Amino acid sequence: MRITIFGTGYVGLVAGTCLADLGNDVTCVDIDNQKIQKLKKGSVPLFEPGLPELLTRNVREQRLFFTTDAVSALLEAEVIFIAVGTPSAEDGSVDLQYVDAVAETIGKHLSHYAVIANKSTVPVGTADRVTEIIKRHQKNKVSFSVVSNPEFLREGSAVQDFLHPDRVIVGTSDEKAKSIMEQLYKGITRPTQPLIFTDVKSAEVIKYAGNAMLATRISFMNEFARFCEKVGADIKAVAKGIGLDQRIGPRFLQAGLGYGGSCFPKDIKGILHQGKTEGSPFRILEAVDKVNQEQRIFVCEKLKKQIPHLSGKTIALWGIAFKPKTDDIREAPSLDIIRFLLKEQAQVRVFDPEAMLATKALFPSLHYAQTPYEALEGADALIIITEWNTFRELDKEKMKSLMKQPFILDARNIYEPEEIRKSGFIYVSIGRP
Numbered sequence: 042m043r044i045t046i047f048g049t050g051y052v053g054l055v056a057g058t059c060l061a062d063l064g065n066d067v068t069c070v071d072i073d074n075q076k077i078q079k080l081k082k083g084s085v086p087l088f089e090p091g092l093p094e095l096l097t098r099n100v101r102e103q104r105l106f107f108t109t110d111a112v113s114a115l116l117e118a119e120v121i122f123i124a125v126g127t128p129s130a131e132d133g134s135v136d137l138q139y140v141d142a143v144a145e146t147i148g149k150h151l152s153h154y155a156v157i158a159n160k161s162t163v164p165v166g167t168a169d170r171v172t173e174i175i176k177r178h179q180k181n182k183v184s185f186s187v188v189s190n191p192e193f194l195r196e197g198s199a200v201q202d203f204l205h206p207d208r209v210i211v212g213t214s215d216e217k218a219k220s221i222m223e224q225l226y227k228g229i230t231r232p233t234q235p236l237i238f239t240d241v242k243s244a245e246v247i248k249y250a251g252n253a254m255l256a257t258r259i260s261f262m263n264e265f266a267r268f269c270e271k272v273g274a275d276i277k278a279v280a281k282g283i284g285l286d287q288r289i290g291p292r293f294l295q296a297g298l299g300y301g302g303s304c305f306p307k308d309i310k311g312i313l314h315q316g317k318t319e320g321s322p323f324r325i326l327e328a329v330d331k332v333n334q335e336q337r338i339f340v341c342e343k344l345k346k347q348i349p350h351l352s353g354k355t356i357a358l359w360g361i362a363f364k365p366k367t368d369d370i371r372e373a374p375s376l377d378i379i380r381f382l383l384k385e386q387a388q389v390r391v392f393d394p395e396a397m398l399a400t401k402a403l404f405p406s407l408h409y410a411q412t413p414y415e416a417l418e419g420a421d422a423l424i425i426i427t428e429w430n431t432f433r434e435l436d437k438e439k440m441k442s443l444m445k446q447p448f449i450l451d452a453r454n455i456y457e458p459e460e461i462r463k464s465g466f467i468y469v470s471i472g473r474p
């Protein structure tokens with residue numbers, strides 16, 4: 042099939058590359074010329090495991106193209122994906138300016154029937170809004186169908202997630218669009234990873250409800266972690282104990298520093314805002330968001346308890362990315378921790394395997410270490426922010442010898458308290474005695 046994708050970010054680029062790998066002709070459009078020039082040369086502008094190999098192969102075999110020219114990209118497209126950013130506006134609502142701009146471009150230049158599939162995470166009702174914008178700008182009065190096709194991939198395993206999804210959701214009531222989307226996803230769907238059709242609005246709600254449920258589990262466990270500390274229980278034992286209950290399951294039960302990233306925080310804010318405007322407020326999600334914000338403060342307070350006067354002290358941070366296996370620092374909890382440390386006039390030394398370049402642009406004055414060990418030189422404390430695997434098995438004796446004070450604040454609970462204390466560290470973690 043001939044596919045055009047607007048937006049070459051984490052979603053658009055992965056979707057485009059994977060769909061090309063299934064044998065489709067895919068053109069990816071972006072307004073960021075620098076990004077497109079890089080991509081044309083086969084260089085991937087973001088870190089996503091497995092993506093560079095797949096992209097290079099499909100560019101070489103001439104199934105995957107990149108352009109800033111939206112008009113030519115629309116010429117023969119059978120399916121047009123909208124995968125542009127939908128950031129939070131000041132008031133927490135979803136800023137739809139990029140989606141609107143794509144809809145306008147499609148309206149102005151579409152000259153044949155096509156399915157327009159919205160992959161961006163958008164408020165309920167956006168498919169209708171896109172339809173209206175396209176119609177308003179149409180010069181050629183061709184028919185088209187806007188469907189909702191929310192994306193569930195996770196950064197860090199995006200290629201695998203796109204090619205092997207738990208399910209694919211398509212919201213449409215148009216039979217022609219249905220059969221085109223069925224054809225499009227033929228190479229991906231299986232009995233165990235089905236394509237599910239719903240009405241458009243339910244598909245839009247599914248995306249928010251999914252992220253809201255996952256965020257709720259995280260805040261739920263973080264609140265229980267605080268309780269465990271008060272009563273002397275261990276949140277890891279609690280997570281294991283409840284996770285084995287098949288009605289609950291083990292995933293998304295890790296207490297820590299709370300959620301971040303480009304999705305959960307903005308999607309929770311987005312659905313909270315729409316709930317309010319629709320007169321159906323989400324009380325539980327209000328608490329989820331609040332607990333998540335508090336969790337960052339909770340970790341800072343733990344540090345202050347050990348080092349009351351941070352001014353002039355050296356604090357090492359391991360991990361900046363909002364989670365392992367990505368270079369994405371959007372809404373990462375680390376950013377709040379860094380801001381707190383700078384406000385307290387601490388010296389900050391950081392190491393992250395992938396996210397240092399993006400962080401340098403925000404905080405040029407930090408010390409950016411080449412290795413996890415270098416970050417520890419002269420440190421009064423180490424805070425583990427992101428649970429990259431590299432941090433799990435490092436040489437504890439070497440770590441201790443580099444630090445001024447062997448204090449670890451493990452905000453992701455990656456070490457075993459007894460073991461690490463036996464190695465001579467003062468160790469504080471989340472929700473464990």
Ligand SMILES: NC(=O)c1ccc[n+]([C@@H]2O[C@H](COP(=O)([O-])OP(=O)(O)OC[C@H]3O[C@@H](n4cnc5c(N)ncnc54)[C@H](O)[C@@H]3O)[C@@H](O)[C@H]2O)c1
Binds near residue numbers: 076
């Ligand atoms: N990142 C994720 O893990 C993830 C997962 C599921 C869903 N989503 C949703 O998918 C959407 C995209 O997320 P992302 O992380 O890929 O965003 P991103 O910020 O990484 O990429 C968005 C891209 O769209 C481009 N763009 C903006 N306006 C454009 C236009 N008019 N024409 C063409 N390109 C344009 C930008 O230049 C940018 O390259 C968001 O709605 C997000 O909530 C993201």
